[in-house]
Amino acid sequence: xxxxxxxxxxxxxxxxxxxxxxxxxxxxxxxxxxxxxxxxxxxxxxxxxxxxxxxxxxxxxxxxxxxxxxxxxxxxxxxxxxxxxxxxxxxxxxxxxxxxxxxxxxxxxxxxxxxxxxxxxxxxxxxxxxxxxxxxxxxxxxxxxxxxxxxxxxxxxxxxxxxxxxxxxxxxxxxxxxxxxxxxxxxxxxxxxxxxxxxxxxxxxxx
Amino acid sequence: xxxxxxxxxxxxxxxxxxxxxxxxxxxxxxxxxxxxxxxxxxxxxxxxxxxxxxxxxxxxxxxxxxxxxxxxxxxxxxxxxxxxxxxxxxxxxxxxxxxxxxxxxxxxxxxxxxxxxxxxxxxxxxxxxxxxxxxxxxxxxxxxxxxxxxxxxxxxxxxxxxxxxxxxxxxxxxxxxxxxxxxxxxxxxxxxxxxxxxxxxxxxxxxxxxxxxxxxxxxxxxxxxxxxxxxxxxxxxxxxxxxxxxxxx
Numbered sequence: 001x002x003x004x005x006x007x008x009x010x011x012x013x014x015x016x017x018x019x020x021x022x023x024x025x026x027x028x029x030x031x032x033x034x035x036x037x038x039x040x041x042x043x044x045x046x047x048x049x050x051x052x053x054x055x056x057x058x059x060x061x062x063x064x065x066x067x068x069x070x071x072x073x074x075x076x077x078x079x080x081x082x083x084x085x086x087x088x089x090x091x092x093x094x095x096x097x098x099x100x101x102x103x104x105x106x107x108x109x110x111x112x113x114x115x116x117x118x119x120x121x122x123x124x125x126x127x128x129x130x131x132x133x134x135x136x137x138x139x140x141x142x143x144x145x146x147x148x149x150x151x152x153x154x155x156x157x158x159x160x161x162x163x164x165x166x167x168x169x170x171x172x173x174x175x176x177x178x179x180x181x182x183x184x185x186x187x188x189x190x191x192x193x194x195x196x197x198x199x200x201x202x203x204x205x206x207x
Numbered sequence: 208x209x210x211x212x213x214x215x216x217x218x219x220x221x222x223x224x225x226x227x228x229x230x231x232x233x234x235x236x237x238x239x240x241x242x243x244x245x246x247x248x249x250x251x252x253x254x255x256x257x258x259x260x261x262x263x264x265x266x267x268x269x270x271x272x273x274x275x276x277x278x279x280x281x282x283x284x285x286x287x288x289x290x291x292x293x294x295x296x297x298x299x300x301x302x303x304x305x306x307x308x309x310x311x312x313x314x315x316x317x318x319x320x321x322x323x324x325x326x327x328x329x330x331x332x333x334x335x336x337x338x339x340x341x342x343x344x345x346x347x348x349x350x351x352x353x354x355x356x357x358x359x360x361x362x363x364x365x366x367x368x369x370x371x372x373x374x375x376x377x378x379x380x381x382x383x384x385x386x387x388x389x390x391x392x393x394x395x396x397x398x399x400x401x402x403x404x405x406x407x408x409x410x411x412x413x414x415x416x417x418x419x420x421x422x423x424x425x426x427x428x429x430x431x432x433x434x435x436x437x438x439x440x441x442x443x444x445x446x447x448x449x450x451x452x453x454x455x456x
Contacts (some may be wrong), residue, residue: 023279028273033265036272041263050272057276072257080259121261128255128262146226147259153226168221176219178255 009074017065024061028163031075032057035082042086042148052089087150124182131181139174142167211238215245223252249363327417339418343376344366359435359452364416366454370428375421379452382417391451392442393421396432405433407442432456 009030015023039049044054059081060067132140132192138160145151145159157164215238221227222235239246349369350364357379364379382391394406405421423430429446434453436446 017345024280025273025277028276032268032273034261034263035220036268037266038260038263040266046269050268053268053272054275054279058279061276061280076257076260080257091433125258125261128258132259132262143224143259146221146224147256151226152228153221154228156226168217171224171226172217172220175223175252175255178258179251182255182258183251 010069013064013067013069013074016061017067024057024064027060027074027078028057034075035078038079038082042083043089048089048093049086052082052086054084059085063136072166083148085139090150128178128182131178135174135177138162139170139177142170143178144176212242212245215242216248219245219249220252223249225255227245228233234456336418339376339420342374342420343378343418346372346374346376355454355456357452357454359450362452364452366421366433368421368427368456370456371426373423373426375423375427377419377421378416379410379419379435380416382451384410388440389437389448390437390440390442391446392438392446393419394434394446395423395427395430396434397429398431402434402446403430406443407438407440427456430456 009027012023012027016027032053036049036053039052039056040046043049043052056078060078067074073078132143135143141160142156145156151159153164153167156167159165162170215235218227218231218235222232227235235245239249262277310423342391346369347367347373351369351371352367353370354365357366357377359381360378361383362381364377366375366377368375377393385391390407390409392407394402396402403424405423408417408419410417421433432453432455434446434450436450438446439446
């Protein structure tokens with residue numbers, strides 16, 4: 001289901017804050033796919049992902065009045081809640097993440113890549129997704145561990161069995177490449193040849 | 208960028224990803240308020256981090272998830288009336304799986320415990336039988352050992368004894384297993400007709416014969432005969448039940 005405009009989502013948030021259950025379910029219908037996708041990526045387990053999604057939506061239901069449209073989108077807020085809930089679950093379960101992911105199914109973003117002029121949200125998310133997939137494996141692994149699995153520098157160093165300095169370098173180089181794609185900003189750190197990566201689409205490489 | 212920024216800027220990406228910890232995080236926290244360049248760079252990294260939330264392909268959740276939310280939010284149509292914290296947590300799939308695993312382990316432990324108890328009972332019975340067999344062999348080896356036939360309505364056997372000793376070995380065939388609460392009791396008949404207990408025993412259920420060691424207060428030459436009755440478990444001071452076996456010395 002495609003997402004409604006941001007303004008509509010913001011209005012939904014206001015209605016949810018007033019206790020409108022229909023608005024809450026409408027929001028669920030429009031956003032649950034994104035929320036579940038994120039939870040699944042982080043938890044690597046459908047049942048655990050379901051729990052995370054449910055908890056995230058209930059948090060939104062009970063705290064909708066704290067949402068401030070001026071600070072960001074409702075979807076962004078919901079996904080931030082989802083990430084925090086998932087990280088809490090991961091920390092509680094002490095589950096070791098898996099870095100070998102099954103290839104994503106069809107993302108729906110592939111056709112947008114042919115339209116370089118598209119600046120819709122969906123197109124930008126798709127570009128960023130493929131930019132992440134295009135990162136060298138070691139940079140993508142470091143970013144995945146940090147952001148999706150909530151690991152600190154030292155935990156990543158131990159988990160990937162690389163020195164701390166290498167973790168910092170990989171995070172910085174990877175994030176700079178993503179920053180370039182996301183903001184169309186110039187690349188400040190060309191990086192050394194061993195750490196550089198192609199930003200093109202590499203569907204056959206998954207972390 | 209100032210010199211400070213050369214040290215801080217490489218940390219900003221990790222800072223935006225919530226991966227920085229300890230002293231380095233404190234360094235960034237201390238530097239940011241006074242450095243607009245680093246704040247601007249951090250804002251860009253944070254925008255990327257926010258984008259990473261969106262840059263995950265969607266996946267349709269199972270229909271039961273929506274129903275669960277319908278059920279949970281149906282308890283209160285006004286979110287303000289809901290508790291500030293999460294409502295009581297649903298009995299989770301993990302909890303269910305954990306509970307199921309625990310129950311299975313408990314069941315397994317009970318089965319194993321039962322097997323251990325059964326094996327210990329078997330071990331005790333075998334030990335008793337082995338002891339009785341050794342005593343019976345020893346009695347039969349005495350030069351003065353004698354044997355008499357034992358007869359009953361449904362059972363019969365042989366008693367091996369030495370008249371000079373207060374112990375005998377009794378082999379019986381055909382004794383039926385008794386219900387719980389009952390046991391067989393051996394009686395020794397004195398020459399003046401009194402009955403003296405020679406001990407209680409249970410029949411060996413499922414086996415062809417029962418070997419019992421009889422222990423008498425005096426050498427067996429002091430007795431004229433013997434018998435076996437069915438008594439309450441633990442035995443009686445005097446015979447009360449039916450006589451199932453008997454014989455004379």
